Amino acid sequence: MWIPCHAQKKYEREYAIRQSAVPGKAVEFVKSMFKKDKIHWYGEESLKETTIEAKLKSGGKHYSIEFDKSGEIQDIEILSRFSRIDAETSEAIRKRLDKEFTKYKVVKTQIQYKGSKSDLKRAILSDKVPAAIDMHYELILNAVWDKKINYFEVLCDHEGSVVSIHEVVQRNSDNLIY
Amino acid sequence: MYKSFLAVFLLIFAPAAVFSQAVYRAGTLPQFNLNIRISDNLKLNNKLESRQIFSEREEEQQTRNRFRYERADLTMVLTRKLSAANTLGGGYLIRLEEGRFAHRLIQQFNNVTNHEYARIAHRIVTDETFRRDSSVQVRLRYRIGFEKALNGINIDPKEFYAKLNNEYLGIYEDKSADLEIRALLALGYNATDNNRIEMGFEYRVNEFNKSVQSQQYWLAVSWFISI
Numbered sequence: 347m348w349i350p351c352h353a354q355k356k357y358e359r360e361y362a363i364r365q366s367a368v369p370g371k372a373v374e375f376v377k378s379m380f381k382k383d384k385i386h387w388y389g390e391e392s393l394k395e396t397t398i399e400a401k402l403k404s405g406g407k408h409y410s411i412e413f414d415k416s417g418e419i420q421d422i423e424i425l426s427r428f429s430r431i432d433a434e435t436s437e438a439i440r441k442r443l444d445k446e447f448t449k450y451k452v453v454k455t456q457i458q459y460k461g462s463k464s465d466l467k468r469a470i471l472s473d474k475v476p477a478a479i480d481m482h483y484e485l486i487l488n489a490v491w492d493k494k495i496n497y498f499e500v501l502c503d504h505e506g507s508v509v510s511i512h513e514v515v516q517r518n519s520d521n522l523i524y
Numbered sequence: 525m526y527k528s529f530l531a532v533f534l535l536i537f538a539p540a541a542v543f544s545q546a547v548y549r550a551g552t553l554p555q556f557n558l559n560i561r562i563s564d565n566l567k568l569n570n571k572l573e574s575r576q577i578f579s580e581r582e583e584e585q586q587t588r589n590r591f592r593y594e595r596a597d598l599t600m601v602l603t604r605k606l607s608a609a610n611t612l613g614g615g616y617l618i619r620l621e622e623g624r625f626a627h628r629l630i631q632q633f634n635n636v637t638n639h640e641y642a643r644i645a646h647r648i649v650t651d652e653t654f655r656r657d658s659s660v661q662v663r664l665r666y667r668i669g670f671e672k673a674l675n676g677i678n679i680d681p682k683e684f685y686a687k688l689n690n691e692y693l694g695i696y697e698d699k700s701a702d703l704e705i706r707a708l709l710a711l712g713y714n715a716t717d718n719n720r721i722e723m724g725f726e727y728r729v730n731e732f733n734k735s736v737q738s739q740q741y742w743l744a745v746s747w748f749i750s751i
Contacts (some may be wrong), residue, residue: 359678361680362676388676488609490607494564519645523571523648
C-alpha cells in the first residue's frame with residue numbers, strides 16, 4: 347500500500363459523444379448487460395489518458411462503465427452509500443480517514459469492480475461478486491487535509507486500506523456565488 | 525436541451541407582451557466581476573454594475589422610449605471558504621444614482637453543490653442600504669441557481685452552459701415591507717476556468733404593496749475574471 351505524502355490533484359475534462367463514435371466492442375459489452383436502458387456516452391480526458399465512459403441507470407442503480415479508447419473494459423462503478431459498506435470495512439476506512447484528514451464528510455460512495463469481461467458481467471447480472479473481481483471503494487470527501495479545504499477522491503481496497511488520495515480540482519463557482 | 529431552454533425562456537418572458545399597461549423599466553444590465561484569490565480560503569469579489577434604461581413607464585404616465593443612464597454600483601465582497609461547498613462573506617457597495625450616493629453593507633452565505641448533471645447554488649444575503657435623508661433599507665434575499673453544461677456533464681474550458689437563477693427579496697424600509705422576485709435565464713461561455721461570460725434575460729417584479737406591481741426587463745451581460 348502506498349499513500350502519497352501530498353494528495354495529488356485530479357484534472358478531468360469530459361464531453362458527450364455519440365454511440366456511433368464508440369468502439370463496437372464497448373457498445374456490445376454494455377448492451378449485453380443493459381439491453382433496454384438508455385446509455386449516455388462520454389469521452390473523458392485526464393492528465394494521463396483518454397477514456398470512454400458509459401453512464402446509465404438500471405433497476406434503481408447508477409452505473410458508470412469505463413473503457414480505454416480502444417474499447418477495452420477498465421472498470422465498472424456503481425453508486426452506493428457509505429452506510430452500505432460492511433461494518434468491518436467501513437470501520438477500517440473511517441480509522442484511516444480520521445488519521446489522514448482534519449475533518450471530513452463522505453459525500454459520494456461508489457463501488458468499483460475490475461476484472462475480466464465475463465466476471466464483470468456475472469457480477470452485474472447475478473448481484474454476486476465472483477472471487478476473481480478486484481473490488482474497491484471510491485469515496486468523494488468534503489474535507490480539510492493539510493489546511494486545504496476541498497473535495498478529495500479516496501480509493502480504498504475491499505478491506506478498507508487506503509490506496510490513493512487525490513485532491514479534486516474544483517470548477518470555478520464565482521459566477522454562482524456573487 | 526435547446527427545447528427546454530426555449531420553453532423556460534417563453535414561460536418567464538411572455539409577460540413582456542403586456543408592456544403597454546404596466547409600470548415597467550426595460551434596459552441593459554452589464555456587469556464586470558474581478559475575483560482576486562487572496563489565499564487558499566479567501567477571495568475578494570470586485571463588481572462594477574450599471575443600468576441603462578431604453579424604455580420605461582411610471583404610474584399614470586406615458587411610456588418613454590429614450591436612453592437614460594440610471595445608475596452605477598461598485599461592490600466589494602470578501603468571502604471565506606467554510607468547507608468545499610460553503611462560503612461566508614461580507615462586503616460594501618457604493619451606488620451613484622441621479623448624482624447621489626447610496627451605501628450598502630452586505631453579509632452573505634453560499635452553498636454550491638455538484639450534482640450528476642448540474643451544479644446547484646444557494647445564496648442567502650442580508651443587506652442594509654443607507655441614503656441621505658432616507659430611512660435605512662433592510663433586505664433579506666434568497667437565491668437559488670442552476671448551472672448545466674450544454675455538452676457533457678461538467679463545464680469545461682471553451683464550453684457553453686445554461687444558467688437559471690431565481691431570487692426572492694424581502695424588503696423593509698420606513699415601517700413598510702415589500703417583496704421582489706427575480707428570474708434570470710442566461711447562456712454562458714466558459715473560455716477558461718478563470719474567464720467566463722454570460723448573457724441572458726432577467727425579469728424582476730416588485731411593489732407588491734401597491735395596486736400595480738413594477739416590472740423590470742433586463743438584458744444582462746456578466747463577465748467574470750478570476751486572478
